[in-house]
Amino acid sequence: MCSKIPHPKLPIQNPMSAEIICVGTELLLGDILNSNSQYLAQQLAKLGIPHYYQTVVGDNRERLQQVIEIAASRVNILIFTGGLGPTPDDLTCETIADFFGVPLVERPEIIEDIAQKFAQRGRVMVPSNYKQALIPQGAEILPNPTGTAPGIIWQPRPELTILTFPGVPSEMYRMWEETAVPFLKSQGWGQEIIYSRSLKFWGIGESVLAEKVADYLNLTNPTVAPYAGKGEVRLRISAKASSPSVAEELIAPIEQQLRDIGGLDYYGKDNDTLAVVVGQLLRSSGETLAVAESCTGGGLGQMLTEISGSSDYFWGGVISYDNSAKLRLLGVNPADLDQFGAVSATVAQQMAQGVKNRLSTTWGLSITGIAGPTGGTDDKPVGLVYIGLAGPNNEVYSFEHRLGTMRGRSIIRHLSACAALDHLRRCLLSQ
Amino acid sequence: MCSKIPHPKLPIQNPMSAEIICVGTELLLGDILNSNSQYLAQQLAKLGIPHYYQTVVGDNRERLQQVIEIAASRVNILIFTGGLGPTPDDLTCETIADFFGVPLVERPEIIEDIAQKFAQRGRVMVPSNYKQALIPQGAEILPNPTGTAPGIIWQPRPELTILTFPGVPSEMYRMWEETAVPFLKSQGWGQEIIYSRSLKFWGIGESVLAEKVADYLNLTNPTVAPYAGKGEVRLRISAKASSPSVAEELIAPIEQQLRDIGGLDYYGKDNDTLAVVVGQLLRSSGETLAVAESCTGGGLGQMLTEISGSSDYFWGGVISYDNSAKLRLLGVNPADLDQFGAVSATVAQQMAQGVKNRLSTTWGLSITGIAGPTGGTDDKPVGLVYIGLAGPNNEVYSFEHRLGTMRGRSIIRHLSACAALDHLRRCLLSQ
Numbered sequence: 002m003c004s005k006i007p008h009p010k011l012p013i014q015n016p017m018s019a020e021i022i023c024v025g026t027e028l029l030l031g032d033i034l035n036s037n038s039q040y041l042a043q044q045l046a047k048l049g050i051p052h053y054y055q056t057v058v059g060d061n062r063e064r065l066q067q068v069i070e071i072a073a074s075r076v077n078i079l080i081f082t083g084g085l086g087p088t089p090d091d092l093t094c095e096t097i098a099d100f101f102g103v104p105l106v107e108r109p110e111i112i113e114d115i116a117q118k119f120a121q122r123g124r125v126m127v128p129s130n131y132k133q134a135l136i137p138q139g140a141e142i143l144p145n146p147t148g149t150a151p152g153i154i155w156q157p158r159p160e161l162t163i164l165t166f167p168g169v170p171s172e173m174y175r176m177w178e179e180t181a182v183p184f185l186k187s188q189g190w191g192q193e194i195i196y197s198r199s200l201k202f203w204g205i206g207e208s209v210l211a212e213k214v215a216d217y218l219n220l221t222n223p224t225v226a227p228y229a230g231k232g233e234v235r236l237r238i239s240a241k242a243s244s245p246s247v248a249e250e251l252i253a254p255i256e257q258q259l260r261d262i263g264g265l266d267y268y269g270k271d272n273d274t275l276a277v278v279v280g281q282l283l284r285s286s287g288e289t290l291a292v293a294e295s296c297t298g299g300g301l302g303q304m305l306t307e308i309s310g311s312s313d314y315f316w317g318g319v320i321s322y323d324n325s326a327k328l329r330l331l332g333v334n335p336a337d338l339d340q341f342g343a344v345s346a347t348v349a350q351q352m353a354q355g356v357k358n359r360l361s362t363t364w365g366l367s368i369t370g371i372a373g374p375t376g377g378t379d380d381k382p383v384g385l386v387y388i389g390l391a392g393p394n395n396e397v398y399s400f401e402h403r404l405g406t407m408r409g410r411s412i413i414r415h416l417s418a419c420a421a422l423d424h425l426r427r428c429l430l431s432q
Numbered sequence: 433m434c435s436k437i438p439h440p441k442l443p444i445q446n447p448m449s450a451e452i453i454c455v456g457t458e459l460l461l462g463d464i465l466n467s468n469s470q471y472l473a474q475q476l477a478k479l480g481i482p483h484y485y486q487t488v489v490g491d492n493r494e495r496l497q498q499v500i501e502i503a504a505s506r507v508n509i510l511i512f513t514g515g516l517g518p519t520p521d522d523l524t525c526e527t528i529a530d531f532f533g534v535p536l537v538e539r540p541e542i543i544e545d546i547a548q549k550f551a552q553r554g555r556v557m558v559p560s561n562y563k564q565a566l567i568p569q570g571a572e573i574l575p576n577p578t579g580t581a582p583g584i585i586w587q588p589r590p591e592l593t594i595l596t597f598p599g600v601p602s603e604m605y606r607m608w609e610e611t612a613v614p615f616l617k618s619q620g621w622g623q624e625i626i627y628s629r630s631l632k633f634w635g636i637g638e639s640v641l642a643e644k645v646a647d648y649l650n651l652t653n654p655t656v657a658p659y660a661g662k663g664e665v666r667l668r669i670s671a672k673a674s675s676p677s678v679a680e681e682l683i684a685p686i687e688q689q690l691r692d693i694g695g696l697d698y699y700g701k702d703n704d705t706l707a708v709v710v711g712q713l714l715r716s717s718g719e720t721l722a723v724a725e726s727c728t729g730g731g732l733g734q735m736l737t738e739i740s741g742s743s744d745y746f747w748g749g750v751i752s753y754d755n756s757a758k759l760r761l762l763g764v765n766p767a768d769l770d771q772f773g774a775v776s777a778t779v780a781q782q783m784a785q786g787v788k789n790r791l792s793t794t795w796g797l798s799i800t801g802i803a804g805p806t807g808g809t810d811d812k813p814v815g816l817v818y819i820g821l822a823g824p825n826n827e828v829y830s831f832e833h834r835l836g837t838m839r840g841r842s843i844i845r846h847l848s849a850c851a852a853l854d855h856l857r858r859c860l861l862s863q
Contacts, residue, residue, distance in 0.1 A: 012498050027659060029483055030628070031473030032668070035466055038488070042462030052460055053495055055488035057469070064484055067443050071502060087639040088658050089649060121815075121836050129639045147839050169661060171843060292730075292751070298742075299725070299733025302751040306729025309805055309841055317757035319750055320723070320733040326748035326791055330761065360757055374740055410740055 012075040018051040019078035022068060024093045025168055026059040028083075036170060037082045044177060048191040050078065060090040062099075069100045077160050083168035085150035087129040093165060094153065098137035101157040105135040108142060115149045143180050148172040154184055162188070196248030197239040198270055200259055203423045205266040207234045213262050223251050225259070232416045265427055275422035276304040276311075282429040283314035288363035288393070290425070292318035293331055293352040295343065295369035296386065301418040316360045321352060321369075331355030344369050344381055346399035349389030357391045365391035366425055368417050370402075372410045382406050386417045388424050400424050443506040449482040450509035453499060455524045456599055457490040459514075468513045468601060475608060479616055480624040480672065481509065491521040493530075500531045508591050514599035516581035518560040524596060525584065529568035532588040536566040539573060546580045574611050579603040585615055593619070627679030628670040629701055631690055634854045636697040638665045644693050654682050656690070663847045696858055706853035707735040707742075713860040714745035719794035719824070721856070723749035724762055724783040726774065726800035727817065732849040747791045752783060752800075762786030775800050775812055777830035780820030788822045796822040799852050801833075803841045813837050817848045819855050831855050 021041050027033050038055050045052045054076070058068045065084075072079050084093030098105050111134035112126075119126050133150050136142065143152030143164060150172070152165040164181055166173040185191065202210060207229035211218065214236065217225040223240035238255055242248035260267050269278045283290055292301050298320055305315045319330045324343055327333040333351045341347045349369050357365025370386030377383035384404040391397045402420055404413050452472050458464050469486050476483045485507070489499045496515075503510050515524030529536050542565035543557075550557050564581050567573065574583030574595065581603070583596040595612055597604040616622065633641060638660035642649065645667065648656040654671035669686055673679035691698045700709045714721055723732050729751055736746045750761045755774055758764040764782045772778045780800050788796025801817030808814035815835035822828045833851055835844050 012502065013494055015495075026657065027668075028469075028486070029473055030477050030626075030668075030670070031470045031475075032659075034470050035486075038459075039462045039465050042460055044462075046461050053490055053492070054499070055459070055466075055486075057486035059484055061484070063444055064446075067506075068485070071443065075498075086660070088642045090657055118836065118838075121834065123834055124637060124640075127639045127643055129643060147843075171840060291757075294730070294733070296737075297734070298737025298746075299723075299730030299749075299751065300737075302725070302730025302753070303728070303734050303845075306727075306731075306751075306753060306845075307842065309803075311729075312753055315729075316754035317751040317761070318730075318753075319761065320730065320737075320748040322733070322737060322743055322749075323747035323791075326722075329790060330748070330750065359760060360754075372740075411738065414734075414737075 012071055015053055015075055016051065018053055018076045019045055019080055020072045020076045021045075021052060021055040022072060022079060022081045023055070023057045023168075024060060024065060024081060024084035025057075026061075026090070028057045029059045037166075037168065037173060040170065040174065041080055041082070041177070044182070046195050048182070048185055049193045049195065050185065050190050052076075060084055060092060062092055062096050065093065065096045066100050069097060073161055077162065079161070079163045081163070081165040082173055085133065085152065085165060085167045087132055087149070091132075094136060097155075097157075097163060097165070101137070103137045103139065103157065106138050107131065107134050108136055109134075111136075111142065111151055114144075114151070118149055143176055145172055146175055146179065152176055154181075193241065193243055194245065194248065195239055195241055196245050196252070197237055198252050198256060200236045200238070200256065200263065200267060201269050201273060202234045202236070202263050202266045203232070203268050203275060203419065205234060205263070210234050210236070210263070210266075214259060217255065217259065220255070223248075223255055225255065231412065232419055265430065268423070268426060274304070274307075275419055275426060277308055279422050279426050279429070280305070280308055280311055280314060282426065283364075286429070286432075288429075289314050289316055290364045290366060291316050291356045291360040291362040292421075293356040293365065293367040293389075294318065294320050295322060295327070295352070295367075296372040297368050297414050297418050298322055300414055301366070301368060301421055304418055304422070316362050318356050318360070319352075327352060331359070342381070344371055344385060344387060346387050346389075346401065349387035349399045350391070350397045351389075353389035353391040354397055363393045364425060365389070366421050368421050370404075370413070370417055372413045372417075373406070374410060377406060384408065384413055386413070386420070388417075388421045390421075390424055390428060392428065398424070398428075443502055446484055446506055447482065449484055449507045450476055450511055451503045451507045452476075452483060452486040453503060453510060453512045454486070454488045454599075455491060455496060455512060455515035456488075457492075457521070459488045460490045468597075468599065468604060471601065471605065472511055472513070472608070475613075477626045477628075479613070479622045480626050481616065481621050483507075491515055491523060493523055493527050496524065496527045497531050500528060504592055508593065510592070510594045512594070512596040513604055516564065516583065516596060516598045518558075518563055518580070522563075525567060528586075528588075528594060528596070532568070534568045534570065534588065537569050538562070538565050539567055540565075542567075542573065542582055545575075545582070549580055574607055576603055577606055577610065583607055585612075624672055624674055625676065625679065626670055626672055627676050627683070628668055629683050629687060631667045631669065631687065631694065631698060632700050632704060633665045633667070633694050633697045634663070634699050634706060634850065636665060636694070641665050641667070641694070641697075645690060648686065648690065651686070654679075654686055656686065662843065663850055696861065699854070699857060705735070705738075706850050706857060708739060710853050710857050710860070711736070711739055711742055711745060713857065714795075717860070717863075719860075720745050720747055721795045721797060722747050722787045722791040722793040723852075724787040724796065724798040724820070725749065725751050726753060726758070726783070726798075727803040728799050728845050728849045729753055731845055732797070732799060732852055735849055735853070747793050749787050749791070750783075758783060762790070773812070775802055775816060775818060777818050777820075777832065780818035780830045781822070781828045782820070784820030784822035785828055794824045795856060796820070797852050797856055799848050801835075801844070801848055803844045803848070804837070805841060808837060815839065815844055817844070817851070819848075819852045821852075821855055821859060823859065829855070829859075
């Protein structure tokens with residue numbers, strides 16, 4: 002090391018804080034996006050736990066040991082994800098135990114749990130699965146309700162807490178919410194929280210909405226920030242407070258004002274989706290829905306049925322990908338199909354009426370369009386989509402959308418399904 | 433630090449390698465997903481530059497200094513993103529200069545460039561923009577064609593190279609491709625590349641497959657590593673070589689052996705999905721497919737139609753979410769529906785036959801099951817799914833799956849659609 006450089010010293014100690022350590026060579030190869038870091042970062046912020054570093058390291062014993070050494074010398078809470086699997090390259094747990102000079106012990110309750118899950122899925126345990134039952138002596142099991150790899154909660158020394166999670170996001174989320182959060186709160190965290198509410202808008206651009214609410218973007222507590230993605234605009238209201246209820250009091254008036262400004266473009270909050278909101282409207286009015294999908298090929302039905310209990314108002318539909326399906330399953334008029342083409346207002350209307358009549362639902366909603374990248378023409382370019390909507394009094398509407406030729410197949414399909422739901426939403430609200 | 437712990441030592445030196453350092457408090461707050469790390473990781477792999485660590489740190493002078501100290505002591509190439517903007521909290525460049533004890537100098541060519549870009553956008557430079565023209569004495573400018581913040585390429589000491597990029601992905605991509613890659617190649621990188629192939633398997637667990645291929649997991653070049661997620665297992669073969677063709681020669685024999693071991697459980701490679709593979713098989717045999725979906729509500733159709741050109745073999749289908757749709761659109765026998773229930777082998781078979789007959793396709797594929805979280809009973813628990821398959825010679829099959837009661841609605845729906853495609857795939861292959 003050249004003389005100019007200050008002599009290396011130990012990392013600076015940070016006030017009570019956490020470090021996120023993601024273990025996995027696939028992250029170093031760029032095979033997967035590190036969404037776990039973002040999730041954990043958001044969760045730590047919610048609990049008011051400061052975190053100043055995130056580290057990614059491969060499935061390598063020496064380097065992982067060194068990362069643990071650095072992290073343990075600068076923060077008090079180490080949160081690991083990844084490397085808990087059954088294969089030899091999964092070595093997070095044993096490396097942590099090694100580092101703190103503690104042996105691994107086999108925990109029968111874990112073996113039992115794994116065996117049970119395997120049995121449920123009609124599979125049998127193999128020797129390598131027993132590896133997942135080994136955890137450091139003195140560590141608590143952090144149960145994994147959905148997968149086979151449990152995590153640990155461990156205090157290997159005073160003032161140092163370790164939590165481990167598998168790399169599979171869905172498994173980690175549940176373990177975090179069901180066990181880690183209660184544990185961290187029991188340790189006194191989450192006294193001052195950052196509490197957020199997202200207001201969701203459809204049918205208005207980010208810059209237009211931002212201008213409408215410009216004055217609110219300078220607030221300090223709560224703060225208001227716009228985000229945009231996949232055709233949707235969100236306004237996030239974040240309040241810092243001692244409790245959710247206090248934060249709620251700070252947020253409520255601002256939320257109401259922003260909703261008033263948004264008008265019909267505001268469709269829901271937080272975990273609401275267009276499908277959720279449409280479902281609530283249909284349920285409350287006791288009405289039912291059927292869909293007919295061309296270019297989305299089932300994507301609209303999937304959105305609607307992501308919601309448990311959607312069978313109360315969603316009866317099903319037809320994927321009329323080929324024209325023969327439009328004729329046979331929806332009764333679209335062959336002459337009209339010929340004259341106007343599959344991607345037309347007329348066919349969209351007949352698709353909506355056809356599926357509504359065949360399933361005797363209150364509403365029929367249809368999509369026909371050109372998702373691309375091929376199939377576009379000068380007068381019918383990629384991104385041209387027609388939405389059809391047939392209602393209870395035999396009224397039938399169609400809506401034309403030009404979603405852009407360059408945006409790609411999957412986003413055009415997504416926007417088409419959302420637009421269809423949004424038209425139905427506005428129609429249900431203005432009944 | 434308690435006595436059990438080995439005395440802290442300096443980080444281990446790694447052979448010629450890089451570290452990615454992302455600077456930005458927004459990453460620590462979880463406001464944005466760290467896609468820059470993934471991009472840079474992929475790019476480094478392409479050039480054959482080993483990288484063992486990724487670090488995220490906030491816009492904080494002391495902590496950034498400490499991160500630089502650790503990184504500079506364990507790798508030779510430091511790649512920074514973020515913290516190059518005009519605002520006071522953007523301090524990456526000055527902190528780097530401070531650390532190496534070098535002053536910042538104002539570079540007129542940068543000021544000129546910024547002024548020009550502002551002029552084009554009809555804006556005028558404000559004082560804060562001049563900050564972006566300050567770079568460490570002796571550093572080269574890494575031009576930013578699309579934005580105002582340039583990066584640097586700098587050797588503050590022998591054997592240590594620093595590259596900085598703004599956090600805006602689109603700006604970073606162009607700077608990387610147009611300047612960083614040529615520079616790194618001029619330094620002798622990119623002679624040796626890491627080239628990978630992913631083999632994908634369905635219908636076998638990670639641990640079982642890992643044991644079958646245990647000997648291969650110890651290979652050094654190419655290496656073989658297993659990954660699992662969403663019901664699929666992948667074996668990643670990675671070769672280090674002077675060119676893709678040489679790497680291909682190293683990979684080919686191992687790939688063939690692993691495919692032989694995998695047998696019918698092997699379904700495709702790299703970007704293949706089950707829908708892609710099934711599509712190729714149908715196209716090559718000139719056969720067609722229709723689907724009938726209950727618990728997946730359109731998800732199977734969506735998977736099939738994600739592929740442009742799928743209309744050549746996929747004609748559409750029915751979303752028979754409600755029983756009335758099973759009766760009216762698929763002609764399921766009401767008595768059987770009554771006797772066996774909607775989630776039964778019999779109904780699955782009739783759904784498959786029904787949709788095949790109505791659309792006159794070669795194959796009919798159906799799914800009926802209990803996605804949960806509600807609707808399960810003792811003899812028909814959540815996760816119980818029946819796949820129906822009707823073929824060209826009026827043969828009809830059904831397959832029972834128990835996907836586990838605890839895995840959640842969306843994963844059960846995903847696994848159901850994949851399982852259906854997999855059964856069709858195996859059937860098409862063994863024709």
